[in-house]
Amino acid sequence: MNEYVASNPYTCSADDLTLAPFAGRQTAFARLRQQFIDPPRKGALLVLGRHRIGKTALLRAFDVAFDETFVGVYVNLRDLTLQSEDEWWLSLAQAITERLIERAFTLHRLIDLSPPGDDVRTWFTQMYLPPVLTLVRPFRRIVLLADDADALLDAIAAGRLAADTVTFLRDLTDMHPRLYVTLALDSAYESRVSDLQPLVRPIDMIRLTHLNQDEVSWLLREPVAGRYRLDDAALEAAWRLTGGEPSFVQALGCILYRRFEDGLMAAQVTTEDIKQVAGQVFTLTADDLGQSWETLNFHEQQALRAISQLQYAHPLSPIDAATIAHWLADSDDPIDATAVSATMRSLEYREMVRLTPEGVALTSDLLHRWLLERAYPAALTAVRRTPAAAEGSPALTRRNRGLRLALLVVLLVMLIVGVLLLTTLSNLPRDEFLIPPEPTVTLVGE
Structure with a gap:
């Protein structure tokens, strides 16, 4: 019989000092x-x-x-x-x-x-x-x-x-x-x-770094063996949700255990169960994500904003340093591709992104959700209201805005020149050689 059946074996908060099941390391x-x-x-x-x-x-x-x-x-x-x-x-x-x-x-x-x-x-x-x-x-x-x-x-x-x-x-x-x-x-x-x-x-x-996928699987299966079991697809979904961040995995385990104890989950846990508890897990981990965000410098925050928006708008498209730099071209502090590459290495060291031959990706769905909802709410609103607009890049928006500004400047210059010309002509003395007298008509009686 598993020793953790009497109570929830997982750590449900940062204040919970109970010895939780330990995986990996x-x-x-x-x-x-x-x-x-x-x-x-x-x-x-x-x-x-x-x-x-x-x-x-x-x-x-x-x-x-x-x-x-x-x-x-x-x-x-x-x-x-x-x-x-x-x-x-x-x-x-x-x-x-x-x-x-x-x-x-x-x-x-x-x-x-x-x-x-x-x-x-x-x-x-x-x-x-x-x-x-x-x-x-x-x-x-x-x-x-x-x-x-x-x-x-x-x-x-x-x-x-x-x-x-x-x-x-x-x-x-x-x-x-x-x-x-x-x-x-x-x-x-x-x-x-x-x-x-x-x-x-x-x-x-x-x-210490994040747990690997096998360690996450062990942590979500073994402590509750004999009560319920996550199938392979559910474990894959749990890995994507948490990214192997130990406290995130503990939070997921905590919510799943509560759900089972309340009779809301069958003994066979599926991806649908992971989807249903994702919001509760996010609530438990949001403060930790916010604290991690506060430790980042401005360029790191900008890069994460860009990645989160690009993943949201183009979930199947690869993201690299050039793509991120292009997206940031219209920001208050654009970053070139070289600087973006250095920032990516820093974020990889912090385990907030993964660098693969296919490109850059955020390490967890929980991080992605936090960035969309709390790091850049204005951009998120724009994307949600007009999904088609997400297909365009900020650089294209910048070019369109530049054309409009240029046209406005040209019209303004033409208006100023016209006013000056009219003012100058009105102040010139009347010269009969240049401006002939106005014709008059005299009516002569018969």
């Missing part, structure tokens, strides 16, 4: 394992990724991927007390102790532990950590899984923690070969990665 876990077993590798491994890409889920799934010889201690640095040096080391010791209790280790070696004095860092290093590593036995490793590493950097920058905290953590892992550190950092703070040296070397970083 084999490459990330393989790199993490390499960090643990490869002797030359020292320091910490850094996990980078966008908001809600699955960094926290990766750290919290540690016990699923590793056997009991690894003791993972998850610590959210944003929630941890980082107001002073003493509180930092005591909070770290408490987190480790609580995890050991959860793993049912006997803590008799800590009973006679001396209380921390004035130097809590030294107490943690020399009095607390050695007996902890002893009680877990020599064949086990303790791994600190530190989430939201930017909070640690903020505390150091504000002077709440010692300036050498990062360096000291590196020294700590060197002193204790069975102690490891793994950090997670939002890519919004990627410019601060250098502040984590020497704890994190430039080569000791992994970046």
